[in-house]
Amino acid sequence: MMTLISFLILGFFLGMRHATDADHVIAVTTIVSRERSIRNAAFVGSMWGIGHTLTLLLVGGAIVLFGLVISPRLGQSLEFSVALMLIFLGVWNFIGFRRWTRRNIDSSREPGQCNQVSELHQSRQESRNVQEATTSTAWLDAKFSRLGFYHILRPLLVGIVHGLAGSAAVALLVLPMMYNPMWAVAYLLVFGVGTIGGMMLITAAIAWPFTYTVNRSAAVHHYLGFASGFLSVAFGLFLVYQIGFVDGLLTK
Secondary structure (H helix, E strand, O other), X not given: OHHHHHHHHHHHHHHHHHOOOHHHHHHHHHHHOOOOOHHHHHHHHHHHHHHHHHHHHHHHHHHHHHOOOOOHHHHHHHHHHHHHHHXXXXXXXXXXXXXXXXXXXXXXXXXXXXXXXXXXXXXXXXXXXXXXXXXXXXXXXXXXXXXXXXXXXHHHHXXXXXXXXXXXXXXXXXXXXXXXXXXXXXXXXXXXXXXHHHHHHHHHHHHHHHHHXXXXXXXXXXXXXXXXXXXXXXXXXXXXXHHHHHOOOOOO
């Protein structure tokens, strides 16, 4: 009995360690770069962990209880979806940075320009505002940012994708060690709780430079967001190359 309890405690700390995987940290960094408080960032981390745990229990539980088999190619495809998601999150940050730089350039123009140039600039600005309002990111921010579920949905979906990609590996790791399937499911649950706690701590720590600079230096804050987006895209492209070509998902 004590051995099983010790194994569950180990699962909790392994879950916290799992939260520090590079793709996990990079994904939540691109999200919390938009947050203005450490509390909100920790909430983002908890939503990511809940999404991850849900799929871990569903998929991992099906593997443990019903013998569900996930083919190597399907597993690679799920990991490839994580790479594409990282690229998407990074591009999202690029778009936000581009909008900020445009506004900054517009506000720095000298007011003494001739009327013709001023009218042309105003016309272009109005056209740009219309275009930005119709883009997916601007539309989502404008329509859903006022709703609570918008801030819940983004990290929750990211966590679900990560959970789908990692559930099989975690379940197959614990399966030979558990003679009782219910203990195996309990391990997956404790592992997931550890992941939630670990990600909350990580996102709170990551968010500190963003929340510190948001009211002190808008430029530094936005450049940090750009850097997180660049890191996300770069790592996503690396995973695309690794999974798609080195591991052969796109070439076999």
